[in-house]
Amino acid sequence: MKNLNFWLIWLWGAGPLLIAIVLYTSQTVPLTSNERGQFVEPGRTLAELSITTLDNQPWQPERRWQLVLNADASCDHACQRWIEQLPNLVTALGKDQPRVRWQIVGPNRKLATASSSHGIWIADPLGNLVLHYQFDQPAKDLLKDLKRLLKVSRIG
Numbered sequence: 001m002k003n004l005n006f007w008l009i010w011l012w013g014a015g016p017l018l019i020a021i022v023l024y025t026s027q028t029v030p031l032t033s034n035e036r037g038q039f040v041e042p043g044r045t046l047a048e049l050s051i052t053t054l055d056n057q058p059w060q061p062e063r064r065w066q067l068v069l070n071a072d073a074s075c076d077h078a079c080q081r082w083i084e085q086l087p088n089l090v091t092a093l094g095k096d097q098p099r100v101r102w103q104i105v106g107p108n109r110k111l112a113t114a115s116s117s118h119g120i121w122i123a124d125p126l127g128n129l130v131l132h133y134q135f136d137q138p139a140k141d142l143l144k145d146l147k148r149l150l151k152v153s154r155i156g
Contacts, residue, residue: 034148036141037122037131046127065149065156066123067102067142078135082120085139092143096150122146125156 046066069086071079086102093100120133120142130149133142150156 035131035145036137037133037145040121040129040132042128044129046123046129062101063125063156064098065100065125065146065153066121066127067100067146068121068123069102069104070118070121071104076135079118082135082139086120089139089143089146093147093150096147099150099156100146122149124149124153 046068067086067089069079069082071083075083083104086104090097090100090102119135121129122131122133122142122145123129131142131145
């Protein structure tokens, strides 16, 4: 009887802990994500890319989120559409506008990352490249991702 009481008390105290361990270890990582852009390989930064602006000035990192449009001399219709929409995207952020800076980098100044260098890049306030968007993606995708990043970010 004493032995049975010991095990009942032990299960009463350790049972919830064992259940929590089983539930925690059985969780799976979702295979899909909410991001619409393509994640950039970790560790890539704006500083290591040595990019310059259209007026041949060196890119100056800031403590803000940055939208970088990288286009070559053959900027097509989709590229031109993005050039027109970038200011509107920042305006659509409302009170978060001061937290974001956008810039266009010019011909032959390519962002050498894992995927195609042309497109729009989001960099965090520390200069880390976060997401990449192709010119054929809708601007709404970038806006949704950027709003989410600004909401959860404590920096910038």
